[in-house]
Amino acid sequence: MHSTEIHTYLHRFFTENDCEILHGNEHYLTVQLTIDMDKRIMNRPFYWRYIESVNEIPNPAQLTLITDMKQLQNGMKGEVIHLGSPRLHQLFQVTKEMGQxxxxxxxxxxxxxxxxxxxxxxxxxxxxxxxxxxxxxxxxxxxxxxxxxxxxxxxxxxxxxxxxxxxxxxxxxxxxxxxxxxxxxxxxxxxxxxxxxxxxxxxxxxxxxxxxxxxxxxxxxxxxxxxxxxxxxxxxxxxxxxxxxxxxxxxxxxxxxxx
Structure with a gap:
């Protein structure tokens, strides 16, 4: 799976799950997660338990996902995504859970x-x-x-x-x-x-x-x-x-x- 295919998959995955693409290009994406997606992939159950118990305004996480590190400069920080990476495997599993x-x-x-x-x-x-x-x-x-x-x-x-x-x-x-x-x-x-x-x-x-x-x-x-x-x-x-x-x-x- 080439980096362009992974990038296309990520873009479609998040847009179809109502996660806003804040900015990016063909080499990276910065995504604003929804509450539901944050709960699914960010592994912070205690945060959500606390927020819901005190009825505070939630603050879902943002993710920067880099699909081609070689093309990026200026020391951008984020998760490097490639076939076999834990995050991509996790998104595959979420896709299965939400309907194949x-x-x-x-x-x-x-x-x-x-x-x-x-x-x-x-x-x-x-x-x-x-x-x-x-x-x-x-x-x-x-x-x-x-x-x-x-x-x-x-x-x-x-x-x-x-x-x-x-x-x-x-x-x-x-x-x-x-x-x-x-x-x-x-x-x-x-x-x-x-x-x-x-x-x-x-x-x-x-x-x-x-x-x-x-x-x-x-x-x-x-x-x-x-x-x-x-x-x-x-x-x-x-x-x-x-x-x-x-x-x-x-x-x-x-x-x-x-x-």
């Missing part, structure tokens, strides 16, 4: 001509490559429910569009040929092929490291038959640490009607 699937419509200009919107399904996947180290990559993929055309980096495609949960007037929504359920099956097949195309040399390296450490363990307990319980425990722990695993999680997704 949305239905949005692109706004159209006010005129007397009927506008046509085409249905798309878009899904953001988080893929974790795990062994003794972990790498996470976010993929955003969309599929046209009329033609079956697939677009990668779909989040960027919709990021600059004006979307609403209410359809505009004088709009005709094309009926989909591919059902959303079938579209999700196709996207799962696409993400599988994308993963297969990734550099998987880390799997060989993890297995090589695993065999090396296993040989050391076997040498240490050589001649002991049967092997003691501590040997089996260390062997299982080694397998848990080095065994390569690829997990795919759906961060969120939606049905989008676009021009």
């Amino acid at each position: 699937f949305v239905k949005l419509y692109e706004r159209v200009g006010a005129n007397n001509e009927q506008q046509i919107l085409t249905p798309w399904v878009g899904v953001n996947y988080k893929v974790s490559f795990t062994s003794h180290q972990t790498k996470e990559i976010l993929y955003s993929i969309g599929i046209n429910l009329m033609t079956g055309a697939v677009v990668k980096e779909f989040q960027e495609t919709i990021g600059m569009r004006d979307l609403s949960d209410q359809s505009s007037e004088q709009v005709f929504h094309l009926p989909f040929i591919i059902t959303p359920v079938r579209a999700l099956d196709r996207l799962d097949a696409v993400i599988t092929k994308v993963i297969e195309g990734e550099d998987l040399t880390w799997v060989e390296e993890a297995e090589k490291r695993w065999r090396k450490d296993q040989a050391v363990l076997d040498y240490f307990y050589e001649g002991q038959e049967p092997k003691p319980e501590c040997y089996e425990m260390e062997k299982r722990a080694m397998e848990e640490r080095f065994k390569p695993r690829i997990t795919v999680d759906v961060v969120n997704g939606g049905l989008f009607y676009l021009k």
Whole structure:
């Protein structure tokens, strides 16, 4: 997930949750949190308990989130956000809690001509490559429910569009040929092929490291038959640490009607 994709995600996340973007550019955002969002992500329950008990005026926090530190100067202070950072992981979790699937419509200009919107399904996947180290990559993929055309980096495609949960007037929504359920099956097949195309040399390296450490363990307990319980425990722990695993999680997704 590139810094521009993360920036787009952050901007949409906060604006859709009614958090005002106070200022920023393509490299950072300063956000005024709502009371609800402060309670969700700032981890200060005692503050809110006190404010509510004495009926004082609340003061939700402001956050400055930096998505490209290299482009910023003058010593700006804030949280650096990247794939794998605790704050971004937290926002992914909040997204799940608040609803993974949305239905949005692109706004159209006010005129007397009927506008046509085409249905798309878009899904953001988080893929974790795990062994003794972990790498996470976010993929955003969309599929046209009329033609079956697939677009990668779909989040960027919709990021600059004006979307609403209410359809505009004088709009005709094309009926989909591919059902959303079938579209999700196709996207799962696409993400599988994308993963297969990734550099998987880390799997060989993890297995090589695993065999090396296993040989050391076997040498240490050589001649002991049967092997003691501590040997089996260390062997299982080694397998848990080095065994390569690829997990795919759906961060969120939606049905989008676009021009």
